[in-house]
Amino acid sequence: MIVIIDYKMGNTGSILNMLKKIGETAVISSDIKDINNADKLILPGVGSFDTGMNNINNSGLLDILNKKVLKEKTPILGICLGMQLFANKSEEGIKRGLGWIGGNVVKFKFKDNNLKIPHMGWNEIKIKKNDVLFKNIAEEPRFYFVHSYYFFCNDNNDVLATTNYGYDFASVVRKDNIRGVQFHPEKSHKYGMNLLKNFAQLC
Amino acid sequence: MLKIRVIPCLLLKDLGLVKTVKFTDPKYVGDPINAVKIFNDKEVDELIFLDIISTNKKRKPSFELLSRIASEAFMPFSYGGGLRSIEDVKRIMEIGVEKVVINTYAFENPEFIKEIADMFGSQSVVVSIDVKKNKENNYEVFVHSGQLGTKINPVDFAIKMEKIGAGEIFLNSIDRDGTMEGFDLELIKNVSSSVNIPVIVSGGAGKIEDFAKAVESGASAVAAGSFFVFVGPYRAVLINYPDKKELRKVLK
Numbered sequence: 268m269i270v271i272i273d274y275k276m277g278n279t280g281s282i283l284n285m286l287k288k289i290g291e292t293a294v295i296s297s298d299i300k301d302i303n304n305a306d307k308l309i310l311p312g313v314g315s316f317d318t319g320m321n322n323i324n325n326s327g328l329l330d331i332l333n334k335k336v337l338k339e340k341t342p343i344l345g346i347c348l349g350m351q352l353f354a355n356k357s358e359e360g361i362k363r364g365l366g367w368i369g370g371n372v373v374k375f376k377f378k379d380n381n382l383k384i385p386h387m388g389w390n391e392i393k394i395k396k397n398d399v400l401f402k403n404i405a406e407e408p409r410f411y412f413v414h415s416y417y418f419f420c421n422d423n424n425d426v427l428a429t430t431n432y433g434y435d436f437a438s439v440v441r442k443d444n445i446r447g448v449q450f451h452p453e454k455s456h457k458y459g460m461n462l463l464k465n466f467a468q469l470c
Numbered sequence: 471m472l473k474i475r476v477i478p479c480l481l482l483k484d485l486g487l488v489k490t491v492k493f494t495d496p497k498y499v500g501d502p503i504n505a506v507k508i509f510n511d512k513e514v515d516e517l518i519f520l521d522i523i524s525t526n527k528k529r530k531p532s533f534e535l536l537s538r539i540a541s542e543a544f545m546p547f548s549y550g551g552g553l554r555s556i557e558d559v560k561r562i563m564e565i566g567v568e569k570v571v572i573n574t575y576a577f578e579n580p581e582f583i584k585e586i587a588d589m590f591g592s593q594s595v596v597v598s599i600d601v602k603k604n605k606e607n608n609y610e611v612f613v614h615s616g617q618l619g620t621k622i623n624p625v626d627f628a629i630k631m632e633k634i635g636a637g638e639i640f641l642n643s644i645d646r647d648g649t650m651e652g653f654d655l656e657l658i659k660n661v662s663s664s665v666n667i668p669v670i671v672s673g674g675a676g677k678i679e680d681f682a683k684a685v686e687s688g689a690s691a692v693a694a695g696s697f698f699v700f701v702g703p704y705r706a707v708l709i710n711y712p713d714k715k716e717l718r719k720v721l722k
Contacts, residue, residue, distance in 0.1 A: 277590065280566035283561050284541045314591055326618045383668055383690065385637070389473045389515055409473070411516075411546055413568075413593045432472060454568065455544045 269293040269467060270305035272332075274322040276348060277313035281453040289460055291467045299331050307467065308332075308341055308427075312348030316372060316416070317360030319348050329365075336367060340444045342470040344463075350440065350447025351418055359416050368442045369421035377433045385415040390450075392428040392438050399469040400427070400439065400446060400462055408458045409436075410450035417449060446470070474721045475691035478679060478698040478711065479672055480505060481519040482551065485535055488522070488697050491648030493600070493616035496522065498706045502535065506542045512711035514545055518571065518640070518670075518693060520598075521551025522615055524594045525574050528552075533561060540566035548596055556585055563590060571640060573598040574613040577620055577627075580634050587635030597631040598640040598671070599624050601657055609657060616644045624657065625664045632665045639669045640693070646674030650696050653680055655687040662688030678712055682720045 269286065271279050271293055280293045286293040293309075294301060302308065312319055323329055327442040345353050354364045357372035364372070375384050388408045394401055417436040420426050428439035430449070438449045446466070451457030480502065481488050483600045487505055488496035502519070509517060519539065524531060543566070550571025553559055559570050575582050576597045586595040601624045604610040604654070620627075628639050641661050643654040649670050660687045662669040668690035675681060676693035684692050701708045 277563055278566070279570075280540060280564055281568075284566055285544060287541075288544070313594070383666065386472065387593065387638075387668060388475050388691070390471070412472075413546075452543065454621070456510065456544050460544065 268305055269307045269309060270301050271295045271303065271309045271311060272328065273297040274326055274328060276311065276319050276322060278311045278453065282309060282311055285453045285460060285463055286467065289464045297326055297328065302331050302335060303442060304367040308335060310343060310345045310349035310352065312346065312352065314348055315359055316351060316357040318324055318361045319352050320362040320364065323441040333406065336445060344466050345447035347414060347449060347451060350449060353445060353447050354418055355407060357416060367445050368425055368440055369420050372416045373419050374416050375433065382433050385413055386432045387413045390430050390432065392430050394428045394429050397428050398441060400465050402465050402469060403461055405458055410452065412450045414449060418447065423460045474685055475515045476717055477516045477518055477670060477691055477693040478509060478514060478692045479520065479695050481695065482519055482521040483523055485532065489648060489699055493644050493647055500709065503538055503542060505709050506539055508709045509711060510544055511541065514711050515541060516545055517547040518555065519547060519549050520571060524552025525613055530558060533565065536562065536567060537565050549597055556589065559586055569594050569596050571596045571598045573600065574633060577613045580630065583631060584635045592635050592637035595636055596638045596640050597636040598642060599627055600642045600644050602644040602670065612644060625660050628661050628665050630665050636667060638667055639665060641669055641671050643673030648696050649674055650676030652676060653684045655683060658684055658687040658689050678716065678720050687722060
């Protein structure tokens, strides 16, 4: 069973809708028992870094998440803010992140002001390292992004794919059982569907 | 690089889809769920749903219909119409809608935009600005589905909305709505050059080249109604969306 972690940070409904569409069983839950029994976890998230970390801490999920992810090596997929919370910290706030993948979350900075922030819309990914997430990926895959901050990994080996907006930034990251995507697969048509299917069936 | 978003804007009246001309004369064009399924197959960039009667009839959004739409919409989609409380916005977001579109209530109670932005982030709040040329031939913002003039200039209103927390502006020309005669490029230039947030433009698209002109005039994204639901000189109803390659050729 896949558990979509509910920590009051949005977009859980869309993820469940897409998982249903591809025939996977999933629940949206903040219940420690459900999370403990999960085969796979998805950490979604729309909103600010500190609110996200506060909500994880206040809902008492930190210990169970650390246990599942770091000790039991349960596969987890972070989406958008969910992925950013894997970092040590973020320029967006003052809270410590989960610290599961070495790196910091930083804001887009451009020399010229032609590019709007947030980076919003459809963009491509360039695969740097192969992964089961990319199995059967379509030609010219494109995904839907909405974000002002991105994950800057300490170790380049943790970057699975990059995307260009002004410059290249990490759009898919992985360390062992921990994977994160900056875009929204649940809103990215067949491209996102394929990625979620790979996560559900192959990770 | 980031691609220009090409967005069908679909109007809801009761439980059906309609299309208007200059904000009047809504004509039934089909079932919303069916339309979403077709737009899924066409891999449309994004969808905007606007309920055109909720605000005027003081009705709440049709949450049940929106849930059904959300369960089939595998692209980002926005909803506007009848949203006047943060609880309703929250409910809409939980259903799986990415963004809410606020029009009349942004004018009546601008603080509402700030409230939404504080709770869900600016990226989730779109302020829709309906514009018509008034008797003095000046651009003026209209609310209540284009029925009520505000005496406010769209540029001033857009700047104010950006300051208070809007993540995007949805700029609609009432005079061009449903005419398929091309966008009001002057209006697009005026507004998009005065704000830093993305401006989605709507009203008048009749051919794919119109989108390119709107982008040259400063639009960050282009939207249309008739263009995606009618074909041919007799406006036969047919949900359609241009091929990606065709779009990419025109929108560089």
